[in-house]
Amino acid sequence: MQFGIFTVGDITTDPTTGVTPTEHERIKAAVAIAQKAEEVGLDVFAHGEHHNPPFHPSSPTTLLGYIAAKTDRILLSTATTLITTNDPVKIAEDYSVLQHLADGRVDLMLGRGNTGPVYPWFGRDIRDGISLAVENYALLRRLWREPVVDWEGKFRTPLQGFTLAPQPLDGVPPFVWHGSIRSPQIAEQAAFYGDGFFHNHIFWPQTHTRQMVELYRRRWEHYGHGPADTAIVGLGGQFFMRRNSQDAVAEFRPYFDVAPVYGHGPSLEEFMAQTPLVVGSPQQVIERTLRSREVVGDYQRQLFLIDHAGLPLKTVLEQLDLLGEILPELREGFAAGRPAQVPDAPTHASLVAASEAERRVSTELPTAVDDVTGRSPYEAAEAGAQA
Amino acid sequence: MSDTVVVITAGVGTPSSSQLLGAQLGNATQRVLAAAGRPVEQVTIELRTLASDLAHQLTTHVPSPALTKAYGAIGRAVGVIVVTPVFNASYSGLFKLFFDLMDEGVMAGRPVLLAATGGTARHSLVIDTAMLPLFHYLKAAIAPVGVFAATGDWGDSSGQLSARVESAARAFGQLVVEHPGTPVEDEFAGDIDFENLLRGA
Numbered sequence: 001m002q003f004g005i006f007t008v009g010d011i012t013t014d015p016t017t018g019v020t021p022t023e024h025e026r027i028k029a030a031v032a033i034a035q036k037a038e039e040v041g042l043d044v045f046a047h048g049e050h051h052n053p054p055f056h057p058s059s060p061t062t063l064l065g066y067i068a069a070k071t072d073r074i075l076l077s078t079a080t081t082l083i084t085t086n087d088p089v090k091i092a093e094d095y096s097v098l099q100h101l102a103d104g105r106v107d108l109m110l111g112r113g114n115t116g117p118v119y120p121w122f123g124r125d126i127r128d129g130i131s132l133a134v135e136n137y138a139l140l141r142r143l144w145r146e147p148v149v150d151w152e153g154k155f156r157t158p159l160q161g162f163t164l165a166p167q168p169l170d171g172v173p174p175f176v177w178h179g180s181i182r183s184p185q186i187a188e189q190a191a192f193y194g195d196g197f198f199h200n201h202i203f204w205p206q207t208h209t210r211q212m213v214e215l216y217r218r219r220w221e222h223y224g225h226g227p228a229d230t231a232i233v234g235l236g237g238q239f240f241m242r243r244n245s246q247d248a249v250a251e252f253r254p255y256f257d258v259a260p261v262y263g264h265g266p267s268l269e270e271f272m273a274q275t276p277l278v279v280g281s282p283q284q285v286i287e288r289t290l291r292s293r294e295v296v297g298d299y300q301r302q303l304f305l306i307d308h309a310g311l312p313l314k315t316v317l318e319q320l321d322l323l324g325e326i327l328p329e330l331r332e333g334f335a336a337g338r339p340a341q342v343p344d345a346p347t348h349a350s351l352v353a354a355s356e357a358e359r360r361v362s363t364e365l366p367t368a369v370d371d372v373t374g375r376s377p378y379e380a381a382e383a384g385a386q387a
Numbered sequence: 388m389s390d391t392v393v394v395i396t397a398g399v400g401t402p403s404s405s406q407l408l409g410a411q412l413g414n415a416t417q418r419v420l421a422a423a424g425r426p427v428e429q430v431t432i433e434l435r436t437l438a439s440d441l442a443h444q445l446t447t448h449v450p451s452p453a454l455t456k457a458y459g460a461i462g463r464a465v466g467v468i469v470v471t472p473v474f475n476a477s478y479s480g481l482f483k484l485f486f487d488l489m490d491e492g493v494m495a496g497r498p499v500l501l502a503a504t505g506g507t508a509r510h511s512l513v514i515d516t517a518m519l520p521l522f523h524y525l526k527a528a529i530a531p532v533g534v535f536a537a538t539g540d541w542g543d544s545s546g547q548l549s550a551r552v553e554s555a556a557r558a559f560g561q562l563v564v565e566h567p568g569t570p571v572e573d574e575f576a577g578d579i580d581f582e583n584l585l586r587g588a
Contacts, residue, residue, distance in 0.1 A: 134584045154587055184574050185584060192581040203449055211575045219578070265447035274449060 001334045002345050003327060004044025005037055005320070006079035006236065006303040009057035012310035015258045020310075023056050027063065029313045030056075034067045036317050038074040040324025046077035046109065046303055051085070051118050054260075061094040068102035075347065076102055079198075079236075079303065080111025080179045083140070084132040085122035087156065091136075092143035092164050099169045104348025109177040109198050109234075110137060112186075128155070130185050137176075137189065144173035172355050175346045177234055177301075180212065187212050191219030191231070196345065198234035199296070202305060203262060205274050206295050209235070213296040230343055234301035235292055237276040241322045245280035252279045259309035282326045290333045298338050300345035302330075390427045390567070392416055393464040397434045397471040397482035404504045406433060408536045409470040411552045412502055412559075416468065419560030427465060427563075432457045434481050441484045450488075458489055462571035466498040466563040467527075469518070473505035477517040486521065490571075494525035497568035500559040501533040511535035528566055530559040 007030065013020040021029065034045040045067065049060045057063055064076045076098075081091060091108075099106045112129040113119075119126045135153045142149050143164045152158040168174070177196035180186035181204055190197040197216040199209045217228035225231070240255075242248035249268065256268045256279070271277055278288040289302060304323065307316040344350070394413040398405030413429045420427050434441075440451035450458075461467055471482040486494070501518045503510070514533040522529050532555040540548040 130584070131587060135587070138585055185579055188579040188581050189584075203447065205450065205452070205455070207455070215575050222578070262447040262449065265443040266449060266451075270451075271449070274451065 001299075001331060001338075002043040002075070002301040003323075003330060004042045004046060004075070004077075004301070004303045005033070005306055005323075006044075006046035006048070006077075007033065007305065007307050008048040008079070009050060009055050010260060010308050011054045011056060012260060012308065014310040014312055015254050017312075019312075021313075025313075026056050029307070029316075030063060031067055031070060032313060033307055033316055033320070034074065034076075035070055036320045038071045040320050041327050042074060042320075042323070044075045044077055044301065044303060045071075046079040048079050049082055049113075050115075051082075051121065052115060061098045064106070065098055065101055068098065068105065071105075073105075075105050075107065077107045077177075078109050080109045080113075082113045083110040083136050084112045084126075084129055085119055085124050086136075088136040088140040089143065089156075089159070089162070089164075092140055095174055096144070096164060096166050096168050099174055099348075100166060104169050104172075104352075106348070107175040107177065107346075109179050109196075111179040112183075124155075130183060131155075133186065134189060137178075141173075141193070144168050169348065170352045170355075172348065172351045174348075175351060177232075182208050182212065184212070184215055187216040188219055191216050191225070192223055194220065194223065194225040196232035196234060196300070198301070198303075199236065201236040201276055201292075202238055203275060206276075210295050217297070227341065229297055229339065230341055232301075232343070232345055233296055233299035234303065234345070235276075235296060235299060236303050236305060237278075237289060237292070238305040239278040239280075239285045239288075239319075239323075240306075241278075241280070241282055241285050241319060243281060243322075245284060248279050248281065255309040255311055263309075282322055285323075286326050286329050286333065289330060293334070298334075298342045300343070390425070390465045391430050391460065391463065392420075392427045392466045392468065392563070393460050394429060394431045394468045395434065395461075395470065395485070396431070397479050397485070398504070399435050399472070399479075399481070403435075403472070404536060404538070404541065405470040405472050405502075406431075407541075408502055408504055408534065408552075409468060411549070412468045412470070412500060412534065412556060415552050415556035416466070416500070416560055416563075419556050420563060423560060423564050425564055425567075430460050430464070432460065434485050437485070438481055441481070441488060444488050445484065454488075458493065461489070461497075462493050464497065465567035466500070466559060467494070467568070468500045468502065468559070469522075470502040470504065471518070473503055473510040473513045476510070477513060478503070478521070483521070486525065492526075493571055494522065494527040496566070497527055498530060498559060498562045498566060499527040500530045500555060502535070502555070503533075504536045506538050508535070508537040508539070511537070528562060528568075530555065530562050532558040 011026050037045045047060055049057055051058050060078055112133050116126045149159055149162045177198040178186050178190040179198040199212055201209045217231045220231035221228045240248050240252035253268055278285045306319045394409040396405045396409040440454045444450050471478040499522050501514050503513050534551050534555045
């Protein structure tokens, strides 16, 4: 089980002080938060992508490349990479380079983006969201896997004889997760390819999360990737922790009440009852997080949102210290009763090992045939051996 | 599970004349359908109880359990009776908000009986000028007879309102018998053909 944090990279005024961080401060804070996440023992740091204020991360691989140089162990991911408005060729190039620089500590979470006005800036239309996600990802997969790509589609200039440079590290592309709140086509896409599926989980009642994950698991099995409970599932979540739960509520409420997206809406108490948000003691965070298994089954990746709504960097780093403290108990809790066949989320090392194993099998069982005769040269050898 | 007719009322007073008209239309429809050999249960949704949930969903996209339940009931109904008070020459904002936040396609093909209440009969065309375009846009199967009740109707002993209620219920009942609303398809129940998606279909 992987634990980590994800951030959208919002620049929001701290409602308790009226102070708005500069873009420069927020970008540098992202680096400090990632370093701290590694220090407290987390497994994943994922950063969002946005192309409009009040968000800063328009160039995620620049940011993650810098963080890669400042960290040693933590896996770097995205939340999410826009598969709709980005050119799949540029995604393949950027994340290939990042993968080399980070020695494989990279995976991606793909999403469509729900900000209508952003699409036309990149020559796209939000109404084509699903079609763009399907076509662009089909191309991205080929760019990472085939040495020479000839391609023609609906949305992009055709490619003739395109070879990706650099090729993915060790010939193994980064693992991909597909994120969607309620579009069954995206859960289907993740299942079709045997990729991971991530549910943001934060703003929605559990029923939405459950039906998406159930669909993904059912179709994962249908496409022959293994039993439903071996599918690769990630969930979002969010908390605000203090040792004493009343202190957590008192300190977080002013941020919650005016937070982007859900502020000026339901009360903190209603939101906690209807979504995974926990504002309380470390023990409450542990209990609530462990209960997510009841919604989606045993899963592979838990990411928390902890640095939004104008929370100052100092507070965010304190949250990470507290998360580090409960991490052993979370790991223990998720390990208890976990069936042996439930896999861990793939990493570069595990994907390299799997690819090598596959290569060994294919050399042991040759299938090559002669271009002209259609016969396998090995058939003659076998026949000779028998005679 | 037995078939249901859902009565949606947007009245804000207690008691409210919209709610009263909705109950009369619901009861009359039940009688008509029972006589036609198609008995139904009646479910009432008072939008005033969902007002803050609707406002929250509008701004935060988080549907409350009560709202989810209400939309679910409509998605299973064989017919829907909608009653709004007239505010400034149209349906009330609360009434519109409820339909604005409904998933696309829920009303499509579903029999609906339009009804409204107002201070005077001078507002009665609101059914034709405001409600009809809305439910036409939602592709609902609109019953041919609507009911408008003005304040004066409630104290009128000549029985005109109850005759209009009966007449509307008969027309609506017939529509429900002939074209009952079907349950909204669960988009997570069926399988998507991903090869089709890949081909751009």
